[in-house]
Amino acid sequence: MAAIISAVLLGLYLLTVEQLPTKFSPTTIQLWVCAIATLAIFPVLLFTQDRLFPYSVKGWLFVISLPLICQVLGHGLLTYSLARLSSAVVSLVHLLEPVFGSIFAWAIFWERLSFSNWVGFAVVLIGLYLAVSSQAAVHLSQNTVESG
Structure with a gap:
């Protein structure tokens, strides 16, 4: 909660x-x-x-x-x-905080990362890529409509 x-x-x-x-x-x-x-x-x-x-x-x-x-x-x-x-892009970048935190913990403190950690990283990165690329596509289509 x-x-x-x-x-x-x-x-x-x-x-x-x-x-x-x-x-x-x-x-x-x-x-x-x-x-x-x-x-x-x-x-x-x-x-x-x-x-x-x-x-x-x-x-x-x-x-x-x-x-x-x-x-x-x-x-x-x-x-x-x-x-x-935009706040959408900034909030999406916030999703990288646990990814970088875990990677830094692994690199600096030799923390052990499990398979589920790596799967979570992949899901976050794929989701971030899809969100950013879809926003880029929306901006591209809006620019095309405005210029055409």
Whole structure:
């Protein structure tokens, strides 16, 4: 159930952020996304955690690096790409995350990938190819109708 809710919210996020660059800069969009996420998560943090701030330097490094790498770099690039690409293409590229994550885990940490992992990779890549090629065909046919 959580995965379905997460998928729906990610889809809504992509569709919303795709429309915003006509009115706001990617930096402004990211600032508001971070502010809204902070306001939404802060009450949960207050009620579920026994302490608010880390005690060690290592803890602070994690607390600082997580938003810098994930939010600023990851979501910043996502917002920037939505200003130039459609949300359909960006959401399709999101399907590559588990594929690349598994391949990196195999290459870096010597994780063992099962036959079903490789079948899943093939299904994702074939589906991605079919979706992108069908969108290219739709754009090609629309351009042909407009010019003819």
